[in-house]
Amino acid sequence: MISKINSSIVLVFLFIITPVGSIFSQEEITKQELEEHIQFLANDSLKGRFPGTVENKMVVDYIKKDFTSNGIFSQFQEFTARLKADNSEVKTCNVIGFIEGNDPILKNEIIILGAHYDHLGVREGSIYNGADDNASGTAALLEIAEKVKANQKLLKRSILFIAFGAEEQGLLGSSYFVNHPTVALDSVKLMINMDMVGHLNEQNHVYMGGAGTFPGGMQLMDSLGMPNHVKPIVHAGSVAGSDHVSFYDKGISVLGIHTGGHDHYHKPTDDIENLNLAGEVKVANYIYNALMAIANSKREMKFIPQDD
Template sequence: MIPKLNFSIALIFLFIINPFSDVFSQEEITKQELKDHIQFLAHDSLKGRFPGTAQNKIVVDYIKSDFIANGITSEFQEFKAKLKVDSSEVKTWNVIGFIEGNDPKLKNEIIVLGAHYDHLGESEGSIFNGADDNASGTAALLEIAEKVKTNHRLLKRSILFIAFGAEEQGLLGSSYFVNHPTVSLNDIKLMINMDMVGHLNAENHVYMGGAGTFPGGMQLMDSLGMPNHVKPVVHAGSIAGSDHVSFYKKGISVLGIHTGGHDNYHKPTDVIENLNLVGEVKVANYIYSALMAIATSTREMKFIAQD
C-alpha cells in the first residue's frame, strides 16, 4: 500500500496528476494514467468516497479538473442523496463533461458515457477503497474522454461524459440526472455504463447487457472484440444492477459493461493491488472503439425494448 495522505497532500496530488493545461493530453489510453487515477481515487485518504463527506467533494473536484485539463467543457450537477444507513440526506454531485459533434444535424444526437465514482466509505475501522467498484470505471471514463477529445474532429454525434454520485445508495445520481436532465432525453440515443472494469480475467472476457436495445448492437459489440484483444460476452438484455438502468427505464438504449464479479466485491480488499491494469487498458480501448463507432457514424439509433 502507498503511504496514507492527509487532505492537503491529497489535493496537491490532484493538481500534479491533473495540471490545468491540455498540453499533457495523450491520445493513447495508458496503464500509467489509469493507475494514477485509480491510485488517487482508491487511496486511504479518501476514506471510501462516501456521499456527503469532504472526501466526496475532493473526488468531484478531481474529476472536473481532469475534464478541464483536457479541454472538455464541464459542470457540476448538485443533488440530495438519501443514505441507506439512516435515511439522512446529504449533498453530492454528478460531474458532467461535454464534447460537441461536428455534423450539423447529428450533433443534436447525444451518446452518454458514464461511471459512478462513489463507494461505501468506512465501517468498523476498515476503509472500503472500491478500486474496482468503481475507481476503475471512473479512471476509464477520464481516459476515454481524453482520447475522444484528441479525436473530436471525427465526431458526428455529441458525447456527454457523466461521473455519477451515490450509485451505491440506489442509483441516485443517474436517477437524478434522467429526472433533471441537462439535455433533452429525446436527444440521448445511447447510454454506455462502466461499472467494475478492472478485473479482466485470463480469458479476456468483457461482459455486457443491453446490446439488443439498439439496431446492430449485438453484431457491433462482438465485432470489436478481436481488434481490441478481448472476448465479448454479449447479451441483448440482462439489464440490471447499475446506472444504465435509470436510462433504460426512460426508453433509452443502453450498454452496461463490466469484467465480472470477484471475491473482493464490497470488501476492504478491493484495492489497486488486486486489479489487472494491463487488462483495463484493453477494456477501455474496446469501449472507446464502440463509442466512436457510433458517434462517428450515421448508423440508425433507436430504442428497442428487451424482455
C-alpha cells in the same frame, strides 16, 4: 508510481491541484494514467468516497479539473442523496463533461458514457476503497474522455461524459440526471455505463448487457472484440445492477459493461493491488472504439426494449 498511503492528506491535495491530464489531450489510453487515477481515487485518505463527505467533494473536484485540463467543457450537477443506512440526506454531485460533434444534424444526437465515482466509505473501522468498484470505471471515463477530445474532429454525434454520485445508495445520481437532464432526454440515443472494469480475467472476457437495445448492437460489440484483444460476452438484455438502468427505464438504449464479479466485491480488500491494470487498458480501448463507432457513424439509433 505513487505509493499507497494511509493518512497523508497532503498527497490528496497535490492530486487535486495537479490532475493527471494536461491541456494537450493524449491520443492513447495508458496504463500509467489509469494507475495514477486509481491511486488517487482508491487511496485510504479518501475514506471510501462516501457521499456527503469532504473526501467525496475532493473526488468531484478532481474529476472536474481533469475534464477542464483536457479542454472538455464541464459542470457540476448538485443533488440531495438520501442515505440507505439512516435515511439522512446529504449533498453530492454528478460531474458532467461535454464534447460536441461536428455534423450539423447528428451533433444534436447525444451518446452518454458514464461511471459512478462513489463507494461505501468506512465501516466498522475498515476503509472500503472500491478500486474496482468503481475507481476503475471512473479512471476509464477520464482516459476515454481525453482520447475522444484528442479525436474530436472525427465526431458526428456529441458525447456527454458523466461521473455519477451516490450509485451505491440506489442509483441516485443517474436517477437524478434522467429526471433533471442537462440536455433534452429525447436527444440521448445511447448510454454506455462502466461499473467494475478493472478485473479482466485470463480469458479476456468483457461482459455486457443491453446490446440488443439498439440496432446492430450485438454485432457491433462482438465484432470489436478481436481487434481490441478481448472476448466479449454479449447479452441482448440483462439490463440490471447499475446506473444504466435509470436510462433504460426512460426508454433509452443502454450498454452496461463490466469485467465480472470477484472475491473483493464490496470488501475492504478491493484495492489497486488486486486489479489487472494492463487488462483495463484493453477494456478501455474496446469501449472507446465502440463509442467512436457509434458517434462517428450515421447508423440509425433507436430504442429496442428487451424482455429480460
